[in-house]
Amino acid sequence: MTTLAKNVGANRIVAGTKIPHPCGDPTVSPKRDHEIGTKIIENAFELLKKQIEVPEIIEAV
Amino acid sequence: MDLLMESFSVKDARLGSKTRLSGGSLEIADDLLRSHLLEDPVFEDVGIEIVKPGEDARIVHVIDVLEPRIKTTGEIAYAGTASPVFQLGQGTTRALKNIAVITTCEFPLRRHGGLDVVRDGLLDMTGPAAGFTPFSKTINLVCSLKLKPDLDEDQYENAVRLAGVKAARFIGEAARDLEPEQSRLYSLAQKKKDLPKIALLYQVHAVGLNLNSFFYGMPFNDKLPILLHPNEILDGAIVDGNWSHPAVKTPTWYHTNNRLIDELYKQHGENIDFVGVVFYRGRFEEMQGKARCSNQVVKSAQMLGTEGAIVTWEGAGNAFIETMLIVKGCEQAGIKTTLLTFEMGGTEGVDEPLFYSEIEANAIVSSGSYERPIVLPPVSRVVGGDKFQVSPEVGGVYLDAKGEIALPDGLHIFCAANEYGLTSHSCADY
Amino acid sequence: MKIVHYINQFFGGIGGEDKADEPLSFSEKAIGPARGMQQLLGDQHQIVTAVCGDNYFNSYQEKIATEVVEFCRKEGAGLFIAGPAFNAGRYGQACGALCAAVKENLGIPAITGLFHGNPVLDIYKKNAYIFPTTETASGMSDALSKMARFSLKLINGETLGPAVDEGYFPRGIRRDVFRKEDGAKRSVEMLLRKMAGEEFLTEIPIFVLEKISPAQLRKPLEEARVAIVTVGGIVPMGNPDRIRSFGAEKWGAYDFGGALDLKGGDYETIHGGYNPNFANSNPNYVVPVNLLRDFEKNGIIGNLHPVFYSTAGVGGAVETCQKTGAEISKALLEAEVDAVILTAT
Numbered sequence: 001m002t003t004l005a006k007n008v009g010a011n012r013i014v015a016g017t018k019i020p021h022p023c024g025d026p027t028v029s030p031k032r033d034h035e036i037g038t039k040i041i042e043n044a045f046e047l048l049k050k051q052i053e054v055p056e057i058i059e060a061v
Numbered sequence: 062m063d064l065l066m067e068s069f070s071v072k073d074a075r076l077g078s079k080t081r082l083s084g085g086s087l088e089i090a091d092d093l094l095r096s097h098l099l100e101d102p103v104f105e106d107v108g109i110e111i112v113k114p115g116e117d118a119r120i121v122h123v124i125d126v127l128e129p130r131i132k133t134t135g136e137i138a139y140a141g142t143a144s145p146v147f148q149l150g151q152g153t154t155r156a157l158k159n160i161a162v163i164t165t166c167e168f169p170l171r172r173h174g175g176l177d178v179v180r181d182g183l184l185d186m187t188g189p190a191a192g193f194t195p196f197s198k199t200i201n202l203v204c205s206l207k208l209k210p211d212l213d214e215d216q217y218e219n220a221v222r223l224a225g226v227k228a229a230r231f232i233g234e235a236a237r238d239l240e241p242e243q244s245r246l247y248s249l250a251q252k253k254k255d256l257p258k259i260a261l262l263y264q265v266h267a268v269g270l271n272l273n274s275f276f277y278g279m280p281f282n283d284k285l286p287i288l289l290h291p292n293e294i295l296d297g298a299i300v301d302g303n304w305s306h307p308a309v310k311t312p313t314w315y316h317t318n319n320r321l322i323d324e325l326y327k328q329h330g331e332n333i334d335f336v337g338v339v340f341y342r343g344r345f346e347e348m349q350g351k352a353r354c355s356n357q358v359v360k361s362a363q364m365l366g367t368e369g370a371i372v373t374w375e376g377a378g379n380a381f382i383e384t385m386l387i388v389k390g391c392e393q394a395g396i397k398t399t400l401l402t403f404e405m406g407g408t409e410g411v412d413e414p415l416f417y418s419e420i421e422a423n424a425i426v427s428s429g430s431y432e433r434p435i436v437l438p439p440v441s442r443v444v445g446g447d448k449f450q451v452s453p454e455v456g457g458v459y460l461d462a463k464g465e466i467a468l469p470d471g472l473h474i475f476c477a478a479n480e481y482g483l484t485s486h487s488c489a490d491y
Numbered sequence: 492m493k494i495v496h497y498i499n500q501f502f503g504g505i506g507g508e509d510k511a512d513e514p515l516s517f518s519e520k521a522i523g524p525a526r527g528m529q530q531l532l533g534d535q536h537q538i539v540t541a542v543c544g545d546n547y548f549n550s551y552q553e554k555i556a557t558e559v560v561e562f563c564r565k566e567g568a569g570l571f572i573a574g575p576a577f578n579a580g581r582y583g584q585a586c587g588a589l590c591a592a593v594k595e596n597l598g599i600p601a602i603t604g605l606f607h608g609n610p611v612l613d614i615y616k617k618n619a620y621i622f623p624t625t626e627t628a629s630g631m632s633d634a635l636s637k638m639a640r641f642s643l644k645l646i647n648g649e650t651l652g653p654a655v656d657e658g659y660f661p662r663g664i665r666r667d668v669f670r671k672e673d674g675a676k677r678s679v680e681m682l683l684r685k686m687a688g689e690e691f692l693t694e695i696p697i698f699v700l701e702k703i704s705p706a707q708l709r710k711p712l713e714e715a716r717v718a719i720v721t722v723g724g725i726v727p728m729g730n731p732d733r734i735r736s737f738g739a740e741k742w743g744a745y746d747f748g749g750a751l752d753l754k755g756g757d758y759e760t761i762h763g764g765y766n767p768n769f770a771n772s773n774p775n776y777v778v779p780v781n782l783l784r785d786f787e788k789n790g791i792i793g794n795l796h797p798v799f800y801s802t803a804g805v806g807g808a809v810e811t812c813q814k815t816g817a818e819i820s821k822a823l824l825e826a827e828v829d830a831v832i833l834t835a836t
Contacts, residue, residue, distance in 0.1 A: 001379055002348055003386075004417050005835065011705035018346040019379065019836050021769040021776035022723075037775075037782045041832065045791065048830050049712050052705050060347060174724060174736050174760045174803075175767025257686050259679075269766060320675035328679060346765075369686045371678050378764040378805055399682035401674055404695055407808035410665035411617075416809070418697045424685050427694040428674040429667055432738070432808075454736040454761035454803075456729070472737055472806075482674025487694060489653035489668045490661035 067241035141278030150292030165445035182307025286341035429486030431471030513544030531639035575604025587615030722804025724762025736763030752781035
């Protein structure tokens with residue numbers, strides 16, 4: 001819910017997979033699930049490393 | 062599609078040997094009703110009791126409330142639930158007024174958290190919580206359903222929902238051969254020219270087990286927005302399946318007696334042109350789903366030629382994001398909106414009333430807050446069970462249902478959020 | 492009742508901008524607008540005056556607040572009135588700050604008047620009954636009569652209506668009411684008025700939360716300690732801290748030591764607002780210990796803090812959430828955490 005996060009003042013926002021499982025996808029194979037989760041965390045670190053001035057969102061692919 | 066609604070007023074009710082209505086006095090063949098409901102092997106037992114307005118009574122483990130109905134033009138009331146599907150919203154329907162079927166059921170606690178945990182709901186006939194629903198003023202036929210142990214949750218869910226509809230049809234039969242006292246024709250046909258076109262954007266809670274809405278018997282949890290004739294809603298096309306969130310509950314009775322549809326019909330033809338209902342579920346689990354759904358609702362409203370929309374929702378939490386995105390989308394498309402919602406605000410009303418908003422939502426009607434603490438006095442009679450369960454997240458805390466119940470908020474009070482605006486509960490700034 | 496009325500040097504008849512450094516003084520008489528107020532309230536109530544130069548107040552705010560509060564206490568005041576200050580900045584600040592101080596220290600009600608565009612209005616509207624005034628003192632008599640009418644209601648202990656009826660700026664304190672018509676009827680009426688371009692009053696004001704300026708990472712990510720915080724309600728099985736499913740006021744800190752992931756069965760979610768099945772079988776979907784261990788192993792981050800912080804983020808009052816956030820932040824700083832992955836459901 002990236003609009004909600006931005007609305008309440010979060011500055012670095014990464015879209016997760018789905019509300020009940022933001023860090024992965026239980027409907028695919030464990031290998032792909034892991035890849036999906038890893039990509040989400042990578043996105044998070046990409047924003048954490050950056051100097052930002054205004055809120056930035058990385059939406060789901 | 063015109064619907065003729067014939068109504069019969071019930072002034073008192075008693076249990077007896079036949080089901081019949083005469084001079085406002087309703088007799089209910091409770092043994093027959095009981096055996097009818099016990100045809101479902103999921104139930105171990107069924108209790109039938111009458112609770113009257115003004116009684117110092119509390120009903121616990123509340124599941125659903127339905128109005129006794131039959132159709133006299135060949136279809137079946139609440140068609141699609143434990144019956145074949147018929148197109149509803151046309152022909153003739155008969156309704157018994159001032160009486161409600163209430164189902165209660167104590168579910169086993171199988172999980173501590175989540176959307177699908179059954180949470181205990183209570184309904185007080187007198188006292189500070191009585192005004193939250195219209196059912197403190199109706200004669201209530203309470204069917205207490207007892208489940209056989211060790212069955213699957215979806216079997217329980219299905220059984221209790223069907224039981225309510227079956228009981229509503231059973232009682233509705235009392236009206237079959239009588240002369241109607243009152244009738245009202247719901248028709249959108251006649252109208253003056255150039256009236257403002259108004260649509261009702263109607264969100265329901267439909268996410269899955271124990272938190273679903275059923276459309277002609279079909280679970281609506283993976284469906285996209287559809288266009289409905291308001292008569293379908295009045296005629297029982299939607300049956301409720303929310304047992305996990307008592308405060309934000311919209312029982313089947315609230316759909317068939319939807320006050321907004323009633324009000325829009327009262328104004329139709331003279332002041333407004335009621336163009337239809339866009340029916341949808343919210344609470345999609347990712348932003349794309351929310352955006353997709355909201356866009357479809359706005360687009361549907363546009364295709365109806367809508368100029369003004371009443372936006373309502375059912376539920377709490379992230380379901381509100383769709384609601385707000387729809388308000389935003391409508392306003393940006395030139396459709397004026399008014400949103401009806403409950404508010405939060407915390408125990409003292411000093412916190413934010415809404416947890417999410419878009420700047421376009423400048424016309425909001427508040428249906429009150431259910432976040433204030435409330436103390437419910439002890440009662441003389443409890444129906445549906447002896448214990449009242451709170452805090453499933455710690456394994457369940459069981460209170461004496463007859464005693465004083467001090468609640469930190471209205472989470473467990475049936476229909477406390479008043480999401481369809483049936484009561485005049487609201488909040489104001491002081 | 493004894494009432495203390497605060498005014499500045501101009502309304503106190505001492506002088507204009509040239510006398511803005513005038514120190515605080517008290518008088519047993521009602522001066523300037525206070526005299527106008529006295530006439531409106533009648534003889535059975537006595538108004539005494541506090542006067543101070545706007546610049547003097549600005550320089551010694553805390554000292555003056557203390558002295559004014561003391562004066563009210565000594566006088567046995569049951570009500571405090573300030574201004575009205577219209578659109579004046581320093582005078583408005585003085586009136587607002589003194590109302591807040593009196594209310595907080597003595598618990599007596601405080602009334603003032605400000606122009607709706609006065610920037611101090613938003614700061615103090617929770618602490619006082621602030622009545623809308625004109626931009627300049629041309630609206631003095633109207634402002635005084637509004638303030639006086641309400642003062643009498645307070646003094647006489649009358650039941651108060653909502654802000655919109657009593658006439659002061661809404662304070663953000665919402666109470667349950669029953670309106671004349673049900674919600675459905677009001678919704679249709681409001682829509683029709685809005686469509687006709689007529690005036691209507693929304694019943695819930697939209698809020699805009701303060702923007703928070705972003706923190707920046709203070710060391711390279713490869714050296715950073717990263718912690719997981721979640722509002723997804725993941726707790727050790729059995730919910731030992733009894734965190735509530737809705738409106739949670741507590742949070743927990745849970746040590747998972749050197750574990751490479753969290754096991755379903757050891758943890759569960761008690762959050763009331765999402766489908767729990769995935770998180771219950773695999774808590775890493777919400778508290779991604781497994782994923783972060785990879786990043787730690789590959790040297791992308793310095794280390795994963797062995798404690799995760801958790802609460803259920805649903806139905807919580809904003810102030811409660813802010814308090815929880817502040818407390819968790821404190822714990823994170825004490826643990827020398829450099830960056831946080833916060834998961835939300």
